Amino acid sequence: MKIVYQCELCDKVFASEQEAILHENQCKGKRFRQPTVEECENYFRSNNCTDVEAKKFYAYYSSNGWKVGKNVMKSWHSAASGWILRVQPSKVLKQFEKTGDKYDFGF
Numbered sequence: 001m002k003i004v005y006q007c008e009l010c011d012k013v014f015a016s017e018q019e020a021i022l023h024e025n026q027c028k029g030k031r032f033r034q035p036t037v038e039e040c041e042n043y044f045r046s047n048n049c050t051d052v053e054a055k056k057f058y059a060y061y062s063s064n065g066w067k068v069g070k071n072v073m074k075s076w077h078s079a080a081s082g083w084i085l086r087v088q089p090s091k092v093l094k095q096f097e098k099t100g101d102k103y104d105f106g107f
Contacts, residue, residue, distance in 0.1 A: 035076050049084045057083050
């Protein structure tokens with residue numbers, strides 16, 4: 001009887017245990033890990049954004065299975081950065097409306 005080894009992360013089969021271990025170590029680096037609410041809040045705070053936005057981000061992506069379109073998310077930090085960039089201009093415009101200050105958008 002032939003012994004086969006299987007990667008625990010992606011179920012790929014290998015002839016030797018050493019090959020399976022090497023492959024498993026490579027898979028660990030590729031596998032997405034869902035963040036906690038606290039991790040999201042810390043990331044948003046470090047980028048001058050509110051905890052409310054962090055919770056909205058977490059709720060949105062946890063409700064759709066941490067997917068971007070039909071694809072599994074690879075980096076929640078990148079998705080959060082995009083979220084923050086989309087939120088920040090609205091804050092600038094609200095500030096402009098309140099104070100009437102001029103703002104240079106760099107265009």
